[in-house]
Amino acid sequence: MPSAPPSKSYYLVCYDIEDTKKRNKLAKWLLNYGIRVQKSVFEAYLTAAEAMEMMEGARPWIGEGDSLRVYELTVESYENKQVIGTPLEHLPWNNLIV
Template identity: 45%
Template structure:
């Protein structure tokens, strides 16, 4: 079991956001391209899920690029989480690449 916490303040001094991006893209080619796009912003936590702790400006840039991967059959959901949070992972552990997370 893996358990980690994040603390993203809503104050102006800290413009980082924690985001969870999940997607259901029907076409394999577009799905692979989306995964490569998201790897530039965060890290994969499941086959169709990415997490990232990024500055708000980068977050807006990431959002602007998402529509090119979506058709009427597809869906991308982006959860922007501000404040204190906890992620509990049960099962296969993932390697985290961010210094902003504390693993316990």
């Protein structure tokens, strides 16, 4: 009997990187894991292992005075988000049919 796929969670990923070159490289890295919803904010739908991989892979671009923050969201908190302006409706990815 095949095992169930790992469960996924929603994540809000925010960064503040002073150096432009490092900031651009980090943003490019994060595109492997999520969708950019603002200049320094991404939303992602990942397993816990993928989230750890994303954070560990980001370390080279986080210097003194920089930060990367990753918040795990509940389905309810993600679905109840409030947006003023143009909403980007791209999640939940668990309903995506390929």
